[in-house]
Amino acid sequence: MPIDYFLESExxxxxxxxxxxxxxxxxxxxxxxxYVPKPMDTSIPIQDDRSLPAxxxxxxxxxxxxxxxxxxxxxxxxxxxxxxxxxxxxDPIRVRGSSEGLARIISDIPILRTKMGGREIxxxxxxxxxxxxxxxxxxxxxxxxxxxxxxxxIDFRMSPDPLEVQPDHRQ
Numbered sequence: 560m561p562i563d564y565f566l567e568s569e570x571x572x573x574x575x576x577x578x579x580x581x582x583x584x585x586x587x588x589x590x591x592x593x594y595v596p597k598p599m600d601t602s603i604p605i606q607d608d609r610s611l612p613a614x615x616x617x618x619x620x621x622x623x624x625x626x627x628x629x630x631x632x633x634x635x636x637x638x639x640x641x642x643x644x645x646x647x648x649x650d651p652i653r654v655r656g657s658s659e660g661l662a663r664i665i666s667d668i669p670i671l672r673t674k675m676g677g678r679e680i681x682x683x684x685x686x687x688x689x690x691x692x693x694x695x696x697x698x699x700x701x702x703x704x705x706x707x708x709x710x711x712x713i714d715f716r717m718s719p720d721p722l723e724v725q726p727d728h729r730q
Contacts, residue, residue: 564649565678567594571634577641579682581671581689581707582611583664584648593644596630599623606717614690614716615644621719645680647671654693661695668699690715 564585571594585592593611601623605613613623616633619640624630637643648667654660675682684706691697691711700709 561589562592562595564592564594564646567592568644570594571638572643573638573641575641576643576680576682577686578643579675579680579687580615580642580644581687582644582646583652583654583692584646584660585651587651587653587660589651594634596624596627596634598626598630601625606713608716609692609712611690611712614712617716618718643680645671645675645678649674665696665699668696668703672703688715 562585582593591597593615599610599612600608603613605617605623608614608617608623612630615637616623619637619642620633624633647664650663652660652663654664684704685708687704687707689700689704689707689709691709694711697709700707
């Protein structure tokens with residue numbers, strides 16, 4: 560059964576979103592999703608764990624969940640902190656090594672704000688953090704979201720305090 564990404568994310572949506580994290584798209588396999596809890600391999604050194612859950616959880620909690628209960632707890636803690644994650648593209652696509660996937664991300668950036676409005680997500684740009692797995696579409700984000708923060712996954716993952724992560728204003 561395919562994952563209903565909207566339904567799964569809404570389970571952990573805060574009443575008021577104060578920080579909106581933005582990723583690329585659900586994983587290309589269509590079998591995993593940030594808001595679908597699963598145990599994580601915590602034996603990988605954190606600087607080498609390039610998964611989105613590791614990036615977000617380590618940033619906010621300085622650890623990764625080893626079991627389903629801990630994962631659910633972390634999602635609830637993010638919800639309590641008024642932090643929510645959306646993707647630029649709602650469909651599971653491969654971006655790494657795929658010119659078609661990259662083109663899809665770039666084409667979806669201009670419609671992201673409309674998509675957010677359709678979900679009643681109204682967050683000032685200064686409270687939006689784009690988590691970049693790659694830099695190839697940075698200028699497209701900057702064009703549409705000039706005041707949003709753009710932060711590489713590794714920088715976000717390795718910084719335990721959101722105030723320590725400086726916005727990247729490179730074009």
